[in-house]
Amino acid sequence: MNAVINLDRRQFVCSTLAAGGVLVLGLHDGSAIAGEAQATIWDKNDPVGSAEFTPWLSIAPDDTVVVRVTTPDIGNGVMTQAAAFVMEELGTSWDKIRPEYASTNRDYREGRVYSQVAGNISYFSGRSTGPDRMKTYLQVAASARERLKAAAAEHWGVKAGDIDAQNSVLTHKPTGRSLRFGEVVARAAKVTLKVEPTPKDRSQWTFLGKKSPAKIQIPEIVNGAAIFGIDVRLPNMVYAALRQSPVHGGKLISYDADAVKGMPGVLAVVAVRPQENKPSDLKPPFPFGLSALREGVAVIAEHYWQSRTALDALPAKWNDGPGGQWKSTAQMNDAMIELLDRPGEKVEKSAGDIDAGFRAANKFVEATYHTPYCEQAPLEPLNGTALVTKDRVELWHPSQHSLMAHMVAADESGVAPENVYFHQTYVGGGFGRRIFSDDARTVVAIAKQFPGRPVHVIWSREEATRQGLYRSIMAGRFKAGLGADGLPTALLARVSGGPGFSMSGLADTAFPPVVPNMQIESQVLPFHLKTGPYRGPGFNSNAFFVDTFLDECALAAGIDPLEYRLKIYGKWADIGWVKCLKEVRDKSGWGQPLPKGQGRGVAIANWAMRGIANAGTTVATVAKVEVSKAGKLKILQVDVAFDTGRIVNEDAIRVELQGGTIFGLNMSLNEGLNIKDGQVVEGNFDVYPIIRMADAPRVINVHYGGLSDFPRYTEIGEPPAGTIGPAVCNAIFQATGKRLRSTPIRLHDLSWA
């Protein structure tokens, strides 16, 4: 690792300086139109007179510190965390730090200056606290600080070691003389240090882990100034409304443009069709196939409502293709569940001798579970704005992966990537939907047919819902043999689903490894619906299966469900599991008597551990519920403990655990798309309900006693979304005696007598 760190120090701190301490880089060197648009508050040139210390950091004469961030902030605080890392080492004031998105164009032109740190995929999407990212910012800030000190030392003719940097001021300690950062930036950026400084040990941190700054962009949000993708307004801009094949994979046969061409404001009607496969030497972070264009038709008009009205009036004929064979949700569920009767096509994981394990058992538990398609439903509908000309593309877009969107824009337009300018906007929720960039491709596919004017494409809510990249439908059958102590001697689990259902997810959890004899099998059905990330792909369904099944095993064994999990995971090499379970047991009131109709349930899971101990994020959740005799469910209290190893912002963790819990609760209570004749039935929130204030739990307690202090800072948004559902279902069982083996919960009759 040391070699890597040293290389990083050289590259990030010195490489630009070797070129002569470049001042005032026009990073966005965009067209006049881009300059006028100021598509986001971060999409600006550096202040005049700024000195760029590295591509990651510039400081202006007025002390403003521009920190460049590669990862789109989808509300998870990535921007704020980047600022916090810089804050720890630089000696600036917090209010002087201005995070800004790194230019994907610059990344391409300057030898992957940003993405080389941790690779394309992790660096332009995902979490804020990864080790590479953290080390880079801490190093960049420490190196800039030492340069500022050296510059002040040179100015005063004193030793740099006698200078202190705090609150954006450099003070010569023996004499009390001082200079602002901004007064020495020009000189500082030219300093060559003999040795780059080593960032502080975490025991010396004064900001990270100690302070919890609120998200840095909130002032822009509360007054309506924040520019999301859908808010981009450009001179001469036109609007497009879009309809794509109602059955995924279907084709557009024909449409009657003449029927709408005379309608007010209508400028053009364009077909959206995939191009012939052409060779490409571009290297996208994800395969281009994941962003494949879906056939459709778009109406371009002077105003959005005009395009929408004309689109609604536009006759279009479709060929449904093979997806039309799936006539109903029930047909698909039946097909999945039927597969579970046979051995899986693939053995994902096995250990010991499963037959011997079952022979040694004296009790058996077997159950079948299934979960539906779910849509991420970010509240900002899919959208984007592109200006395509022969040799240049400008794209303004609420992406979750700006580098993928950049490459997709190059691929779809045929314009060289160095001539693609991607402008990251605020993002109105992501949850995995905006990573693969099928939306960006569609925007460019439409805009390139209307070159020379910026085209702003907006999906209606109904289109966004039906043209999803869903969490896959999935089924699982679990059979366990329990020994005399009630613990499993053998486990056979079979899972099935459509493409992309994350077959290996179950094998990667901590439950199978602690069973001496086990086998996990999988099979895939040729469902046509497109699938993708959804706050933990596959993780949520697996968590529901495993934790409901563990409850059923505990019941058969006659052991308290939480104590049962302690016995099971006491055998697992990662101490965080037991710590999280004990934390929620002790803090939630577990075991205290409840009135009839109330119950507590527990669940524990880990997101992103990939079968390894001391990896990923473990979350344990206890839910306390009340079910009325008529079957009305109320979530009274939720207690959550977690293990990310360590943390750097306590409140950011609490925010994500609260939000992820509510997201996961909605998934389990409400979400499930239906299929009819290959089409997604649900279109809008009237039939795809999202939990509101009145149904959200009023009490969600976040507890910090599960932390293992293992040296990692893992992600926190996805993990709580997996445990809340099974915790609630297990609580419902305690309250009513009804065992739920599928979601959404709202489809089940919970009434009791």
Add this chain to the structure above:
Amino acid sequence: MATSIDVNGKTLEVDADPATPLLWVLRDHLGMTGTKFGCGIAQCGACTVHIDGKPTRSCQFPLSAVGSHKITTIEGLSPDSSHPLQKLWIELNVPQCGYCQAGMLLAAAALLQQIPQPTDDDIDQYVSNICRCGTYPRVRAAIHKAAEAHLSRSATA
């Protein structure tokens, strides 16, 4: 056909079809993008504005119905982000992605106008906006805190 409407205390001219929803008049014709499009069927509340002080979902409110009613959008909730809720939103780190929050703030501000000391049940009833990120606990906390601050201000006044 030009129509005059009163937005945030200013009279503005709009040239749009009278059937155009107020949401798109604001966003597209007037360039005021703080009011958000989420669903288009008055479900999610992202497009909430005040019409004569009453929280209204502007995606289902046509331009033809605006007449002389006074519209307040997020841009006009306060001139300088000084509304107590705006300040508390920052202090309590309420928004996540932020997309629903303009509507959330306008719903909450209208609630406090009508019921200065709302109970949890009042909040449930009046703030029915959808937040996909799950900011509800903090929205609730911020409303209660604003109510407390109002009470203590009234007590010392």
